[in-house]
Amino acid sequence: MSGSRRRFSSHLVLSQAAPFIGFLASMVVLVAIVIFMRESPVKAVEAVYKFALSNAARLGAVLSISIPYYLSGLSIAIAFRAGVFNIGNEGQYFVGGLTGALAGIYLPMPAPLHIPVVVIAAMLGGALWALVPAVLKAARGISEVITTIMFNNIGLALVNYLINGPLSGMAKGVSLEPQTRKILPTALFGKLNGFFRSLGWKVPDYVYLDYSLVVAIVMGAVIWFLLFRTRQGFEIRAVGTSTDVSRYAGIKVQRVQVGAFLMSGAIAGLIGLQEIFAIRGFYTYNIASGLGFDGIAISLIAQNHPVGVVFSSLLFGFLKQAGYGLQLSTKVPNSVTYAIQGLMILFIVAINAVVVRAVRSMRRKELG
Amino acid sequence: MADALLELREITKQFPGVTANDHVSFDLRAGEVHALVGENGAGKTTLMKILYGLYRPDSGSVSVEGKEIAVRGPRDAIARGIGMVHQHFMLFPPFSVLENIVIGEEAHRAGVLSVNAQRSRIQAIMEENGITVPVDARVEELPVGLQQRVEILKILFRGARILIFDEPTAVLTPQESNELFRTFRALTAHGKGVIFITHKLDEVLAVADRITVIRQGKIVRTMDRAGVTKPMIAELMVGKPVLMEVDRPAREAGSVVLEVRDLKVRSPRGLTAVDGMSFAVKAGEIYGIAGVEGNGQSELVHAIAEGVEIESGEILLGGVNARRWSVRKRRENGIAHIPEDRLKYGLLLPFSLATNLTLGRHNKAPFVTRLQTVNSRAVRDSARRIIEQFDIRTPSETTPANALSGGNQQKAVVARELSAEPRLLVASQPTRGVDIGATEFIHRQIMKARTEGKAVLLVSADLDELLSLSDRIGVIFKGRIIREFTHEEAVREEVGLAMTGGKAGEEKAG
Numbered sequence: 001m002s003g004s005r006r007r008f009s010s011h012l013v014l015s016q017a018a019p020f021i022g023f024l025a026s027m028v029v030l031v032a033i034v035i036f037m038r039e040s041p042v043k044a045v046e047a048v049y050k051f052a053l054s055n056a057a058r059l060g061a062v063l064s065i066s067i068p069y070y071l072s073g074l075s076i077a078i079a080f081r082a083g084v085f086n087i088g089n090e091g092q093y094f095v096g097g098l099t100g101a102l103a104g105i106y107l108p109m110p111a112p113l114h115i116p117v118v119v120i121a122a123m124l125g126g127a128l129w130a131l132v133p134a135v136l137k138a139a140r141g142i143s144e145v146i147t148t149i150m151f152n153n154i155g156l157a158l159v160n161y162l163i164n165g166p167l168s169g170m171a172k173g174v175s176l177e178p179q180t181r182k183i184l185p186t187a188l189f190g191k192l193n194g195f196f197r198s199l200g201w202k203v204p205d206y207v208y209l210d211y212s213l214v215v216a217i218v219m220g221a222v223i224w225f226l227l228f229r230t231r232q233g234f235e236i237r238a239v240g241t242s243t244d245v246s247r248y249a250g251i252k253v254q255r256v257q258v259g260a261f262l263m264s265g266a267i268a269g270l271i272g273l274q275e276i277f278a279i280r281g282f283y284t285y286n287i288a289s290g291l292g293f294d295g296i297a298i299s300l301i302a303q304n305h306p307v308g309v310v311f312s313s314l315l316f317g318f319l320k321q322a323g324y325g326l327q328l329s330t331k332v333p334n335s336v337t338y339a340i341q342g343l344m345i346l347f348i349v350a351i352n353a354v355v356v357r358a359v360r361s362m363r364r365k366e367l368g
Numbered sequence: 369m370a371d372a373l374l375e376l377r378e379i380t381k382q383f384p385g386v387t388a389n390d391h392v393s394f395d396l397r398a399g400e401v402h403a404l405v406g407e408n409g410a411g412k413t414t415l416m417k418i419l420y421g422l423y424r425p426d427s428g429s430v431s432v433e434g435k436e437i438a439v440r441g442p443r444d445a446i447a448r449g450i451g452m453v454h455q456h457f458m459l460f461p462p463f464s465v466l467e468n469i470v471i472g473e474e475a476h477r478a479g480v481l482s483v484n485a486q487r488s489r490i491q492a493i494m495e496e497n498g499i500t501v502p503v504d505a506r507v508e509e510l511p512v513g514l515q516q517r518v519e520i521l522k523i524l525f526r527g528a529r530i531l532i533f534d535e536p537t538a539v540l541t542p543q544e545s546n547e548l549f550r551t552f553r554a555l556t557a558h559g560k561g562v563i564f565i566t567h568k569l570d571e572v573l574a575v576a577d578r579i580t581v582i583r584q585g586k587i588v589r590t591m592d593r594a595g596v597t598k599p600m601i602a603e604l605m606v607g608k609p610v611l612m613e614v615d616r617p618a619r620e621a622g623s624v625v626l627e628v629r630d631l632k633v634r635s636p637r638g639l640t641a642v643d644g645m646s647f648a649v650k651a652g653e654i655y656g657i658a659g660v661e662g663n664g665q666s667e668l669v670h671a672i673a674e675g676v677e678i679e680s681g682e683i684l685l686g687g688v689n690a691r692r693w694s695v696r697k698r699r700e701n702g703i704a705h706i707p708e709d710r711l712k713y714g715l716l717l718p719f720s721l722a723t724n725l726t727l728g729r730h731n732k733a734p735f736v737t738r739l740q741t742v743n744s745r746a747v748r749d750s751a752r753r754i755i756e757q758f759d760i761r762t763p764s765e766t767t768p769a770n771a772l773s774g775g776n777q778q779k780a781v782v783a784r785e786l787s788a789e790p791r792l793l794v795a796s797q798p799t800r801g802v803d804i805g806a807t808e809f810i811h812r813q814i815m816k817a818r819t820e821g822k823a824v825l826l827v828s829a830d831l832d833e834l835l836s837l838s839d840r841i842g843v844i845f846k847g848r849i850i851r852e853f854t855h856e857e858a859v860r861e862e863v864g865l866a867m868t869g870g871k872a873g874e875e876k877a878g
Contacts, residue, residue, distance in 0.1 A: 231736045238727075241716050248674065248705070248713040249728040250696035 018355050019301050019308075022348030023315065026340050033339075039330045051325025052318050060193075060203035063213075066317030068271045068288070070216045072295025073302060073309040075126075075267040078223055080304040082260030083240040088133060088148025089268030090292030091155030092126040096269020097276050098159050099125025101180055101283035102167070104187030104276075111186040118187045118277065119215060119270065126269020127262045129155055134261035138254035144261070152292075160285050169282065179284040189278040210278035212270070219267055224306040236260050268292060297345050303352075316341065372434070373398045373561040374419075374450070374530050379428035381414055385763060388414040389425070390585040396530060396561040401552050403564045403576035407605055407803040408775030409761065411585040412565050416532055420452050421445045432530070451523025452532040457515055461508035465501050466490065469522050486525075493524050498554040513544030520551065531555060532563045537571055549575045567605070567803045569598045581605055606805040614811045614836055616855075617819055621839065622651030624687070625823035626672070626792050631681035632847075633667045640679070641667035643847030649792070654814065654824040656838030658831060660867050664847035665796075665827050666708065672825070673698065673705035673794045685792065699728055702791030706782055706798050708827075714781035717770035721762055722751035724769045725784050750787075758783035759809070778802050779809075786813055792823045799833060811837060835860060845869045 034044040052058055072089060079086035086092075100122030107117060133147035160178075163169075169181030189211040193203045203209060227233035239246045239256045246253050275287045298316055302308030323337030374396040381389040388411045396402050406412050417423045419430060421439035429436050432448050439445050445452075459468050466483060475485050487503065494500060501510070501517050510518070516536065523531060537545045552562050552575055566572060572579055573596065580590040581604040588604045602610040626649040633642035642664040649655040657665060670676040672683055675695045683690050685701055693701070707713040715724050726735050726747050734746040751765040760779050762772055769777060782798060795814060799807040814837060818824050828834050834841055841858050842849040843866040851866045 229741050231731055231740045231742055234723075234730060234742055238716055238719070241718060244713050245716050245727075247695060248707060249730070250694070250699045252694065252696065 018348050018352035019312070021351050022301075022344050025347045025351075026344035029343055030336070030340050033336055034330070034332055037331055039332060044326060044330050044332060047325040047329035048322040051328070052321040056202040057204050057207055058321065060196075060201075060207035060209055062314065062317040062321050064208045064274075064317075065320050066313045067212050067216050067274050068291050069294060069298055069313035069316045070309060071212075071219065071267055071271045072291050073298030073313050074216075074220060074223055074295075074306060075264045075271070075292075076295040076299035077302065077304040077306060077309055078227070078236070078260055078267065079264035080299060081227060081240045082236040082257050083243065084134075084137070084257050084261050084264065085145050086130065086133075086148055086261060086264045086268075087145055087293075087296065088130060088151045088155075089126075089264065089271070089295055090289070091148070091152035092129040092265045092268035093271035093292055094159045094287075094289075095129040095155045096122040096124075096126030096265075097272030097287060098162065098167075098180075098283055099128070100269065100273060101183060101276055104183035105169075105181050108184055109186065114184070114186040115189070115211060119273070122269040122273055123266035124269070127266040130261050130265025130268070134258045134265075137261070138258045156285075163283065163285055177284055177286060179282045182282050183277065187277065188281060189273070191278070208274060208278050210274060212274035212278060215270055215273065219270065220306050220310065223263075223267070227306065232256075232259065268295075271295075294341075297341060300345060301348050372396070373432070375431045375434075376415070376419065377429045377431070379415065379418060379425045379430075381418060381423060381425050387585045389418070391428070392582070392585070392587050394580060394587065394590075396563055398529075398559045398561055399556045400577040401556055401562045401564055401575055403566065403572045403579045404582065405565075405567055405569070405572055405579065405601060405605060406582035407567065407805050409773045410582045410605075412582055413534070414585075415582070416452065416534060416563070416565065419445070419450060419532065446523065446526045446528065449527055449529040450532070451526060451528030451530065452534065453516065453519045453523065453536055455535045457519055459507050459515060459518060462506060464504050464506055465510070465518050465521075466503045468507055468518055469503075469525050471522075473526065490521065490525060493521060496558060497524065497551065499551055511544075513540055513547060516540070516544075516548065517551070529560050530563070531560060532565070534565050535567075536564070537566065537568060545571065569601050569804070572601065573598065583607055602804050605803075606808075610804060610808055614808075614815050616815060616837075619652050619819060621653040622821060624648045625651050625685065626825065627682075627684040627687075628668075628672070629682040629684070631668070631671065631683065632679035633664070633671045633676065634679055635667055641847055642671065644681070645844075645848055647842050647849050647852070649823045649825050651791075651823050652818055652821045653839045654818050654826055654837050656834040656841040657825065657827040657844050658834050658841050658863055658867055659844035661829055663844045665844060667847075668844070669705075669708070669794055669796045669825075669827055673703055673707075696731070699788070700732075702789075704785040704788045704790035704793050706785050706793070706795040708796040708800070710778055710781045711774075715769045715777055718768055720766045721755070721760070721769055721772065721780060722748045722765040724780060725751040725754050725765075725787075727784065729788055754783050754787050757787070758813075774801070775803055775806055779806055782810055782813065786817060790817075790822060792825065793817055794825045794827075796827045797829060798826070799828075799830065831860065831863065834858075835863070843867055 031041045034041050052062055075089045076086060100118045103121035104114070104118045109117065129151060133144050133151055136142040136147055137144045163180055164178045167180050168178060170179060191205065192209045192211070192213060193205050193207060196203050196209060227236060235246070235251045235256045238249070238251055239253050243253050271291050272287050276283050294316060298309060298312045301312040319337050319341060323334045326332040326336065327334040372395045376392065376394045379389050379392045380387070392411070392415055394404070394415065404412050414423060418425050419439065421441040421444050430439060431437065432450070437448055439448065460471070466487060469490055470483050470486050475482050490503060499517050499520060501514055501521065507515055507518060520531070536548060540548060552564070555562055564576060573593070576593055578590060578592055579596060579601065581588040581601060583605060599610065628648070629646050631642050631645045632640060635641040645664070645668065647655065657668070659665060667676070671678050675693060675698060678691060685703065690698060690701070716727065729735060735743055737743050748765050755762060755765055758779055760783060761776050769780065772780065778801065785793065793814070798810050798814065802810065811833070814824055814826065826834065826837060835858055838858070839855050841853045841863060843851045843863060845867065846869070850869065853863060
């Protein structure tokens with residue numbers, strides 16, 4: 001019945017509408033705040049446009065900021081799909097970043113080999129930090145929400161200790177920032193800006209469009225394929241939908257969840273790579289924090305879909321860049337953008353609940 | 369018709385792809401019970417929703433006492449004297465009976481409740497209709513039968529003269545059902561009309577004055593109770609003669625497929641639920657487990673099919689100890705399972721029907737390739753065959769399972785498990801909540817599995833089902849098989865007596 005199939009697809013469009021409506025609604029609130037602060041909305045919009053969208057450099061910056069957001073969102077998405085609430089990707093990326101950096105510092109090898117090796121080392125570190133919560137959940141049913149939050153603190157403290165103590169690479173008098181030794185040049189992430197320029201996109205060299213973009217794209221493709229084309233991915237989605245049905249069907253629920261949890265940790269391990277390998281060239285406790293928690297929102301907005309996460313992470317990148325613009329050219333503080341992010345999630349979740357119900361009842365009616 | 373309380377004329381309601389009601393005419397007289405029967409998806413519910421104002425008909429009219437009305441919603445319906453007792457009660461469990469009855473219509477003085485004034489009116493309604501409920505009890509403390517009476521009082525309190533009951537006996541014990549039918553009589557004696565929606569034919573014959581059969585959205589026939597028989601209604605409902613009795617070709621049972629020895633299993637709450645149970649099921653045999661619910665049936669099924677940890681004893685599949693096998697290994701070794709709660713365990717509701725029809729075998733060729741990727745073409749091809757073979761009604765195999773009707777969801781689970789070509793089929797309440805056509809179909813499929821040489825363990829609360837299908841029946845009481853009957857020995861009364869742990873049963877217990 002092509003008629004009903006068409007209808008199903010129009011439901012599909014509708015069911016994807018929530019993020020857009022939520023975005024628009026939160027933008028309305030933003031404008032209201034701007035007016036409330038006695039700023040001209042026109043000026044604010046202009047600032048946002050100028051700072052986030054007006055030329056290749058600005059767009060490049062948005063893309064650059066979105067890379068760690070994407071990896072973080074992807075990490076959360078794969079866990080969510082299996083019904084695992086991994087709040088620990090914050091700790092996982094601090095630990096994964098460190099193991100990656102160590103491979104970059106202490107394992108000399110030629111560049112074409114070294115870069116994949118540090119990527120794998122970072123993934124192993126992230127997965128390692130997810131291992132204990134994963135096993136505790138599978139074997140003893142202990143809530144991963146609690147254990148991963150605890151492991152965030154443990155991970156951060158451990159990393160802090162290591163780079164202040166045994167792994168400290170500070171040359172006296174150079175910097176007060178505790179840090180490791182410099183990463184070997186063979187492991188550093190080069191930039192793709194030249195490549196983009198050769199395609200006609202004029203991003204200047206100061207924008208960080210580095211190999212981590214490739215890492216993010218590859219990971220997104222791998223996870224998409226895994227989730228929607230493989231048996232393991234099917235089992236992940238089945239478990240996330242109903243552990244009861246999955247168990248009944250012979251799916252080894254615990255094993256699937258541990259697998260997804262470790263994959264989530266491994267991807268989380270990659271979140272810090274851009275800053276460590278492309279921007280700083282060494283590891284420090286002061287790499288950007290909070291990206292792990294942002295991933296939860298990014299994944300939720302995207303309904304835990306690897307393709308959707310592309311858009312929601314770009315949206316977060318845009319908002320961050322727009323926030324800088326607002327702060328510089330208007331009285332609106334940067335922190336307003338965080339409030340807007342929160343509001344947006346609230347809107348999307350609420351609208352989505354309404355839409356899901358509407359679609360379901362429409363389908364029911366169609367089939368009588 | 370002068371004495372028609374309610375008349376629906378030429379109602380048509382279409383949903384995309386389906387005509388749910390096709391020129392349906394139906395009337396209800398004062399003082400009668402009019403049964404509306406039909407299979408799941410025949411259009412009963414749509415018709416009642418139109419009457420109740422939840423759907424607007426595409427064409428046709430509704431009149432109450434000869435006056436045409438437009439019903440725009442439940443509030444409108446009740447204002448016209450149309451009330452509905454839903455299958456799932458619309459009550460607030462922590463509130464008292466009184467509060468539940470008056471809710472939305474509370475008497476108050478300047479915003480302060482004075483519901484006590486309404487108490488006497490409720491008493492009068494109860495007396496008039498012979499319905500007794502403790503008015504001040506909290507609803508959650510009442511048994512289901514009494515909760516249903518609260519629903520009835522609620523609509524009577526609002527002045528209903530046309531009462532619609534949607535599958536009211538589905539949740540009741542036989543005694544409670546009889547009580548309900550007495551209430552029907554009391555209601556009709558006072559000039560009210562009752563519409564009774566059901567697919568239990570015995571009840572229709574017991575209580576209805578007139579019977580209307582609906583099939584595929586059309587009224588097949590409206591007839592008086594006198595002279596109507598069960599097979600007649602069944603045939604009208606299904607559209608072809610229904611064999612109430614399943615054919616059982618004679619067959620020698622083969623070798624033992626499942627053997628349970630001295631099995632002990634604890635319930636999730638830690639009580640001993642299966643307490644030293646032993647029995648064997650042979651190839652080409654249906655072994656029925658009869659018993660009052662809660663005597664260890666669920667735990668037995670879980671131990672055999674779901675790999676729930678057992679306390680002691682053995683479960684042998686083809687002579688091999690399967691005690692420590694995972695669910696997957698059990699499935700790979702030929703155990704199929706129709707679970708009792710099919711909606712909770714049977715289907716991944718947001719996933720396509722095709723995916724659901726291969727669930728449990730999704731990890732085997734041809735549904736996965738050698739590289740462990742999903743072969744969705746093989747999944748869809750297999751699904752199309754199963755849909756055709758088992759007559760599952762769906763727009764296509766890619767339709768999500770949650771868009772199917774309840775009956776078709778049930779069929780999908782049964783179809784999947786049987787099409788796995790198992791050695792042992794564990795069927796737990798396979799026809800619970802299923803309509804006649806589908807029940808007959810499932811019975812024939814189970815019998816076919818037996819005739820093909822599969823071993824079947826049939827656990828059911830429906831004694832008639834057990835008596836007609838089983839080659840042997842084991843009666844379970846307090847976690848043990850206390851008596852076994854062959855098909856020939858099994859007499860309804862004796863099996864029933866054994867189920868209550870009666871004398872006749874105890875001889876074999878020791």
